[in-house]
Amino acid sequence: MKSYRLVPGRGLAGLTLHDRDVPEPGRGQVVVRIRANSLGFRDLRVLSGEYPLPVTPGVVPGCEGVGEVVAVGADVTRVRPGDRVAATVFPRWLDGPFRREDAAQLGTMIDGVLTEYALLSEDGVVHLPEHLSYEEAAALPLAAVTAWNSLTSGGAPHAGMTVLTLGSGAVSLFVLLFAKLAGARVIVTTSGPAKAERLRALGADEVINYRENPVWWKEVHALTDGQGADRVVDATGPLEQSLRSVAAGGEVAFVGYWLSGAKGAAPVDPATLFAAGSVLRRIATGSRAHFLELNRAVEAHRLRPVIDRVFPFEQVPDALAYCGSGGGFGKVIISHA
Known part of the structure; x- marks a missing residue:
C-alpha cells in the first residue's frame, strides 16, 4: 500500500x-x-x-x-x-x-x-x-465535529436564538447548516459579495462583509437591536470583536487560536472580557x-x-x-x- x-x-x-x-x-x-x-x-x-x-x-x-x-x-x-x-x-x-x-x-x-x-x-x-x-x-x-461541539456544548441552539459565526471556512459552513436545522437566526461574516451570496443560498439570515465593515461587532449589534448574538463561533478572530459581539449571558465558542495567527494577535483587554458578561469556551474539535x-x-x-x-x-x-x-x-x- x-x-x-x-x-x-x-x-x-x-x-x-x-x-x-x-x-x-x-x-x-x-x-x-x-x-x-x-x-x-x-x-x-x-x-x-x-x-x-x-x-x-x-x-x-x-x-x-x-x-x-x-x-x-x-x-x-x-x-x-x-x-x-x-x-x-x-x-x-x-x-x-x-x-x-x-x-x-x-x-x-x-x-x-x-x-x-x-x-x-x-x-x-x-x-x-x-x-x-x-x-x-x-x-x-x-x-x-468542531461545529457541533461549538454549538451544543453550552446548550443546543433553538428557535429564537441568534448565532454569529465568523468567516466562510468549513467550520462556519457547518455551524450555519446545523444552526438553521435548529431554527436559529444565523449571522455570518465574510470577505466579499460572491461568498455572501453563497452563504445566503445556504440559509444565512444576515451576512456582514468584514472588509467593508472592519469594526464588524457594531454591525452585529445593529442587527440585534443592540443585544448581540447569543452564541458566537469564533474560528478566525479577532477574539476581542467576538467578545464585543456576544450578548450578555451568551457564549463565545473559541475555535480559532492557531487559525487566527494568535502569536501576532493583540492581547485581549481583561476589561473587554469582563464586560462581555458571557462564557468563553475553548473548543478542541x-x-x-x-x-x-x-x-x-x-x-x-x-x-x-x-x-x-x-x-x-x-x-x-x-x-x-x-x-x-x-x-x-x-x-x-x-x-x-
Whole structure:
C-alpha cells in the first residue's frame, strides 16, 4: 500500500509518498481501507511546524479519513468487515470534557489517515450516515465535529436564538447548516459579495462583509437591536470583536487560536472580557460522542456537506497547495477511487 509521510517544519517539501506493508490488526484494532480524506488549513500548519500539538517526525499525516473496515482484531465488537466508518480525530476522546490523556491526535502524535489502509482502534471509529458518499462523509470528522461541539456544548441552539459565526471556512459552513436545522437566526461574516451570496443560498439570515465593515461587532449589534448574538463561533478572530459581539449571558465558542495567527494577535483587554458578561469556551474539535450525535442529525435531516473540490490520492500535495491559495468555499476532498 501507499502512505504519505511528513517531516514537520518543511512544508510541502516534507511530504513524501512511500510503499508500506498493509497492517495487521491487533487486539481491539481494525484495518480500514481508506476511500476518501479531507484536507484544510490545519494540515498546512502541521506541515509548517506551526501546529500547537507536537508532531512526530515521519508520522502519517491527515486526521480526516473514511473508508471500509476490511479486517478486525480479537475482541472487536463495535464494527465488522464491510462496515463504512470514519476515523475520529482524537481516538481516545470518547465522551466528556477534553483531558490531557485524550490529546493523542491522528496525523500529528500518532499515524493518521493519508494512506490506503489505516490501522485504528475500534474505539476511534464511527459508522457513516447511510445517505452520504465516502467523499461527502470525509468532510465530517474535523470541521463538522468542531461545529457541533461549538454549538451544543453550552446548550443546543433553538428557535429564537441568534448565532454569529465568523468567516466562510468549513467550520462556519457547518455551524450555519446545523444552526438553521435548529431554527436559529444565523449571522455570518465574510470577505466579499460572491461568498455572501453563497452563504445566503445556504440559509444565512444576515451576512456582514468584514472588509467593508472592519469594526464588524457594531454591525452585529445593529442587527440585534443592540443585544448581540447569543452564541458566537469564533474560528478566525479577532477574539476581542467576538467578545464585543456576544450578548450578555451568551457564549463565545473559541475555535480559532492557531487559525487566527494568535502569536501576532493583540492581547485581549481583561476589561473587554469582563464586560462581555458571557462564557468563553475553548473548543478542541470534539469527542466520539459529539461525532455520533451529529451523525444522527445529519442522517435524520439528510444533510449534505458543502464540497469545494475533489483531488485524487496521488495529488495530495496539489490539494494542499490549493488549500493554501485561499478563496475556496467548502471542503477539499481526496478520493481514493
